[in-house]
Amino acid sequence: xxxxxxxxIVSILLFGVAVFLISYKLTNGIFLTEVFENGLSYKVTYEFxxxxxxxxxxxxxxxxxxxxxSRQHIKDVQHxxxxxxxxxxxxxxxxxxxxxGEIFDQKEQIRYSFRADVKPxxxxxxxxxxxxxxxxxxxxxxxxxxxxxxxxxxxxxxxFDLTATDKKADAVLSSLFNYVYEIPAQSTKELMTAxxxxxxxxxxxxxxxxxxxxxxRNLNLPARVVGGIILNEEKKxxxxxxxxxxxxxxxxxxxxxxxxxxxxxxxYLEVYKGDEFLVKRSSDMLFDxxxxxxxxxxxxxxxxxxxxxxxxxxxGMSAKILSLMLLLPLGSLIVAIFRNVIGLxxxxxxxxxxxxxxxxxxxxxxxxxxxVAVLLFVSLMHYPLMKWGILHVPKLVAMLAAVVFVMIxxxxxxxxxxxxxxxxxxxxxxxILTISAEKYARIVVEDGFVNAxxxxxxxxxxxxxxxxxxxxxxxxxIVMNFPEVLLLVALTSLMxxxxxxxxxxxxxxxxxxxx
Amino acid sequence: xxxxxxxxxxxxxxxxxRNIGFVFPSNPRKHYKLADDKVMxxxxxxxxxxxxxxxxxxxxxxxxxxxxxxxxxxxxxLAIKPANGSGGxxxxxxxxSERGTWLSGGEEMSDDQIYLFLATIIMGFFSLGSTDRVLIxxxxxxxxxxxxxxxAGVADLRIILYKEQLAxxxxxxxxxxxxxxxxxxxxxxxxxxxxxxxxxxxGYNGTEYFINHPNTDAPICGIxxxxxxxxxELSLKTAQHFxxxxxxxxxxxxxxxxxxxxxxxxxxxxxxxMVNRKGLRGILKKIDQRG
Numbered sequence: 001x002x003x004x005x006x007x008x009i010v011s012i013l014l015f016g017v018a019v020f021l022i023s024y025k026l027t028n029g030i031f032l033t034e035v036f037e038n039g040l041s042y043k044v045t046y047e048f049x050x051x052x053x054x055x056x057x058x059x060x061x062x063x064x065x066x067x068x069x070s071r072q073h074i075k076d077v078q079h080x081x082x083x084x085x086x087x088x089x090x091x092x093x094x095x096x097x098x099x100x101g102e103i104f105d106q107k108e109q110i111r112y113s114f115r116a117d118v119k120p121x122x123x124x125x126x127x128x129x130x131x132x133x134x135x136x137x138x139x140x141x142x143x144x145x146x147x148x149x150x151x152x153x154x155x156x157x158x159x160f161d162l163t164a165t166d167k168k169a170d171a172v173l174s175s176l177f178n179y180v181y182e183i184p185a186q187s188t189k190e191l192m193t194a195x196x197x198x199x200x201x202x203x204x205x206x207x208x209x210x211x212x213x214x215x216x217r218n219l220n221l222p223a224r225v226v227g228g229i230i231l232n233e234e235k236k237x238x239x240x241x242x243x244x245x246x247x248x249x250x251x252x253x254x255x256x257x258x259x260x261x262x263x264x265x266x267x268y269l270e271v272y273k274g275d276e277f278l279v280k281r282s283s284d285m286l287f288d289x290x291x292x293x294x295x296x297x298x299x300x301x302x303x304x305x306x307x308x309x310x311x312x313x314x315x316g317m318s319a320k321i322l323s324l325m326l327l328l329p330l331g332s333l334i335v336a337i338f339r340n341v342i343g344l345x346x347x348x349x350x351x352x353x354x355x356x357x358x359x360x361x362x363x364x365x366x367x368x369x370x371x372v373a374v375l376l377f378v379s380l381m382h383y384p385l386m387k388w389g390i391l392h393v394p395k396l397v398a399m400l401a402a403v404v405f406v407m408i409x410x411x412x413x414x415x416x417x418x419x420x421x422x423x424x425x426x427x428x429x430x431x432i433l434t435i436s437a438e439k440y441a442r443i444v445v446e447d448g449f450v451n452a453x454x455x456x457x458x459x460x461x462x463x464x465x466x467x468x469x470x471x472x473x474x475x476x477x478i479v480m481n482f483p484e485v486l487l488l489v490a491l492t493s494l495m496x497x498x499x500x501x502x503x504x505x506x507x508x509x510x511x512x513x514x515x
Numbered sequence: 516x517x518x519x520x521x522x523x524x525x526x527x528x529x530x531x532x533r534n535i536g537f538v539f540p541s542n543p544r545k546h547y548k549l550a551d552d553k554v555m556x557x558x559x560x561x562x563x564x565x566x567x568x569x570x571x572x573x574x575x576x577x578x579x580x581x582x583x584x585x586x587x588x589x590x591x592x593l594a595i596k597p598a599n600g601s602g603g604x605x606x607x608x609x610x611x612s613e614r615g616t617w618l619s620g621g622e623e624m625s626d627d628q629i630y631l632f633l634a635t636i637i638m639g640f641f642s643l644g645s646t647d648r649v650l651i652x653x654x655x656x657x658x659x660x661x662x663x664x665x666x667a668g669v670a671d672l673r674i675i676l677y678k679e680q681l682a683x684x685x686x687x688x689x690x691x692x693x694x695x696x697x698x699x700x701x702x703x704x705x706x707x708x709x710x711x712x713x714x715x716x717x718g719y720n721g722t723e724y725f726i727n728h729p730n731t732d733a734p735i736c737g738i739x740x741x742x743x744x745x746x747x748e749l750s751l752k753t754a755q756h757f758x759x760x761x762x763x764x765x766x767x768x769x770x771x772x773x774x775x776x777x778x779x780x781x782x783x784x785x786x787x788x789m790v791n792r793k794g795l796r797g798i799l800k801k802i803d804q805r806g
Contacts, residue, residue: 340531389631391640446602447700500532502524506785510527511519513792 007498011491018487024303029075031481032309039313040266041296042231045113046279046289052103053284059084060100061287062280064227064272066116067095072269076115082108094272103285115296116269118231123252123262129169134221134247141222141246147193147275148210148225150217154198159218172219173245173254173261180212180256189238205257206241210275212256213243222246225275226253231267235292239271239278308480319480324357324470326479326486331356331466333489333496338465340496343505344458347436352459354429356466362428364467368460374428375456378403378437379444386445400434526794528785537677537799541760542781550759550779553650554598560776563756565749567776568594568769574649577634584629587651594655595633597641598648603696605641607632608654655775658768660741664688664733665704668695672708672746672766672774675783675795676754680802681747684708685790686715686740691730704728705790706735713743719790746774753779 025031048061065088066074079086084099099110136142144150162175184202192200192207194214203211209225216223223245230240242255242264253264271278281287304310308326312319331353338344346352359367378399385395407430444452469475479485502510528537549555560567571593572583587593590611597605609617609624617624624632635641636649661670668689675682686706689695693702699721707716715738718725726736740746750764753776763783766774788795 343530389635389640391635391638392643393639498535500529500535502527502529503531506527506529507520507523510523510788510794513789 007494011494014487014491014494018484018491021303021306021484022482025307025482028304030304030307032307033477034070034309034319039117039119040231041115041117042267042269043113043115043294043296044229044231044269045111045292045294047235047292048099048110048112048279049107049288050103050109050281051107051286052105053286056282056284057102058100059103059282059285060098061110061282062099063097063112064091064276064278065095065097065112066114066228066269066271069270071119071121071264073117074114075117078111078113080109080111082110084108084110091272091276092274094274094276096272113292116231118266118269120266121253121264123247123250125170125173125247125252125262127168127170129248131163131167131169131172131219131221134169134245135219136222136246137220139220139222139246141224142217142220144214144217145275147191148214148217149193149195150214152195152214154195155211155214155218158198159215162215163219169221169247173216173221176212176215176219177254177256177261180208180215181259183208183211185257203257205255208256209241209243212254216243216245224251224273226270227272227274227276227278228268228270229278229291229293231269231293231295233293233295235290237290239291240268242268244273306483308483323476323480326483327357327470327476328353329486329489330475330479331470333493334466334469335462336493336496338462340499341501341503343503344462345455346459346462347439347455348432351429351432351436352463352466353470354432355463356470358428359463359467360471370428371433371460371463372456374403374433375437375440377406378434379441382438382441382445386441396435396438399438400431403430403434403437523794526797527788528795528799530785532796533782533785537761538782541677542762543758546758547781549757550762550781552598552648553596553600553778554648556779557650557652559756560753563752565752565756565776566772566774568655569653570650571653572649572651573598574633574637574651577637580630580633583651584626584633592654594652595636596650596652597636598650599642599645600636600647601641603698603701605636610654655767655777656770658741658770658773660768661686661688664728664735664738665690665731668693669697669767671697671777672740672768673780673783673787674746674750674764674766675762675787676750676764677761677799677802679751679754679760680805681710681750682798682802683787683791683793683795684710685787688718688728690720690728699784699786699790705786707791707793708740710747713740713746714738715740716791721786721789724792742768742774749774749776 046063048063050059050061061084066072068074081099083104084101087098089096089098097112142150144152149155158179159176162179163172166172166175183197185208186202186204188204192203192210194207194210197203197207197211200207206225213223213225223243225241226244227239227241242253242257242260244251244253246252252262253268254261255264255268279289308322309319311317312322328350332349335346335349335352339346339349355367355371362370381399381402385398390398407428440452440456443455549559554573557567557570561570571587571590574580574583592608592610595607595609600606607619609619609629612618612623617629633649636647639646641647655669657669664670665688670686670688672684672686674684685708687697687699687703688706689697690702690704693704697703699705702720704718704720704725706718708714709716715735718728718735720729727734746766749766753764754760754762757779759779759781761781763780764776765778765780767777768774785795
């Protein structure tokens with residue numbers, strides 16, 4: 001075999017670049033599981049300055065630390081705590097930083113900073129969702145608490161007055177939300193309970209959120225308050241409180257102070273769940289604190305950009321289409337391996353992949369049945385066209401027109417019979433399917449029905465394997481995060497293209513002579 | 516178990532190895548058409564006076580059809596072929612009836628029908644869409660030397676040559692199942708040939724080996740192929756004059772003219788190994804070693 005040095009160099013390059021990119025991303029923890037769109041990045045610093053008070057020689061400071069969730073990602077934590085010792089502890093579902101130690105006459109400081117990548121989230125409350133679907137009297141999140149007096153008669157009366165006739169969850173939540181939103185806003189750092197907010201009829205974020213949660217809980221809607229920081233470029237002392245309602249197993253955010261209904265803007269950093277205080281400390285100390293927020297200009301490096309979820313977020317392209325784009329070569333590689341190593345025969349190289357992709361939408365069983373049906377339909381059409389001596393290209397066009405027309409008929413009858421499944425037929429790669437069906441028909445004519453059926457069967461086997469790969473959530477995540485696997489696909493194909501071993505089917509074919 | 520795998524691996528040539536090891540390096544892509552296009556293949560054969568069917572005409576444009584067809588009227592029988600057809604598709608054999616009309620497969624064809632057929636070839640019906648040329652040539656009358664094995668259809672020989680040296684050969688005869696054709700995958704019977712002696716070995720139909728023809732029961736094993744020396748000479752000469760160093764040469768024995776080259780193939784099939792019960796890999800390796 002001729003060795004080509006250029007091929008070897010290209011192979012090594014492909015391998016090297018792919019391995020470099022993948023390992024860079026792995027070591028830097030660049031891995032996304034969904035589209036990260038219109039995100040913002042901030043550097044947030046908890047700045048605590050403290051000094052000895054009257055008499056105590058020890059102190060503690062506790063502060064909640066934000067955690068990752070579906071809309072925020074925390075990284076690059078930097079920490080400097082002077083003489084204090086630092087530990088982390090779990091506090092129900094929250095994480096809390098605890099600083100303690102000796103305290104002295106001279107001022108000391110704690111700086112805890114992190115980078116927060118945040119993005120907005122909009123929730124969808126189904127228009128048909130009934131109040132009863134959301135209500136859960138057994139939930140721990142409908143119980144009254146010290147500051148959220150949801151069983152108070154005044155709360156009870158208001159909740160009833162606002163929602164007496166509503167049956168839909170969305171309508172009930174809107175009424176409650178609007179009432180609380182309309183209460184005049186007041187900027188106070190004082191703690192205000194739900195009832196106080198109601199009575200005073202003026203409240204800041206914490207009073208409004210507690211009142212909204214109390215009204216929800218009174219109606220047996222599981223709800224809680226959530227604390228965090230609104231990220232604007234400033235140094236500030238105020239934290240923020242908003243509310244969440246558990247709707248269909250998802251905590252849906254509401255901010256009755258700023259008027260965000262089932263929506264959170266990008267710059268909301270969630271720090272803790274529940275009716276807590278962001279920072280607690282020992283009382284006998286001189287203490288000053290600030291949350292310092294800086295916007296990080298998004299200068300994402302090339303390698304970080306090389307992530308299909310990021311690309312989807314930046315360009316607005318559908319992540320699904322991008323993933324299919326990547327899965328196409330991967331699936332084709334599987335077809336190539338089946339053909340060149342195992343020796344199965346398939347109609348075309350791309351047909352099994354494309355069909356497998358369409359199976360994701362149609363479902364496997366319905367997909368296989370429709371695929372075979374379309375194939376048989378086209379090959380039946382081939383007979384008269386061949387008999388009439390229609391030229392190749394016009395024949396393909398005629399078949400294509402017929403296939404599309406039949407699909408429309410199927411769609412119409414699907415609508416008439418109320419069979420939604422039929423709509424999925426449109427996911428078939430019609431052009432490739434028609435060309436392959438024509439090929440199938442020719443094989444039927446030239447090699448007989450039995451041979452053609454054998455190839456069809458082998459095509460289906462390969463399609464099934466492609467479906468397993470293309471439909472796998474894990475493989476999907478891998479290619480989306482590491483599009484450079486395409487380089488490895490190319491490398492494997494190059495090696496496959498230079499592989500001179502016998503195909504497995506040939507062992508059988510030739511081995512038969514020896515026996 | 517593994518011994519057997521190794522034996523298969525060492526002896527037999529698979530598709531991957533044929534393409535990467537032999538077809539690609541020995542046959543430059545740009546020269547494929549010299550074999551794939553029957554008109555071009557014949558021009559090389561004719562140039563070097565290698566016996567082949569006489570070319571009556573080549574039609575390149577639809578407008579030339581009536582004039583050229585007029586010239587064809589002097590012949591009694593002829594074969595019409597698409598230059599780029601494959602697998603014998605689009606080949607029509609025409610005989611002139613006593614009344615002077617043309618017959619194809621026993622049925623009369625009017626001039627209009629023939630024009631249409633010729634135009635269809637040019638428009639690419641048999642070459643998957645790209646325009647093509649029509650080759651009209653002498654219709655070969657098969658020598659009756661193989662009629663004792665099977666009386667109908669046309670038997671032909673396939674010789675595989677590598678670096679202008681003989682590798683393997685087989686004879687293909689029609690069967691009741693093959694509709695007069697001799698191609699293996701169309702149901703023809705392949706018969707192995709001992710290249711040294713020119714004697715037939717066994718028949719193979721894709722599933723079984725035979726020492727007699729499965730339909731006629733005529734013995735095969737040990738029968739000598741006539742014109743054997745000429746056939747070998749012809750194959751070697753063909754291999755010499757084509758810039759394709761791994762090729763399959765198809766030969767038919769004409770009643771009057773003896774062996775004629777019918778076709779040259781750049782990707783000869785691997786079934787010939789089954790027919791001969793011999794692997795090509797070892798044979799080609801020996802040729803490589805001889806240089």
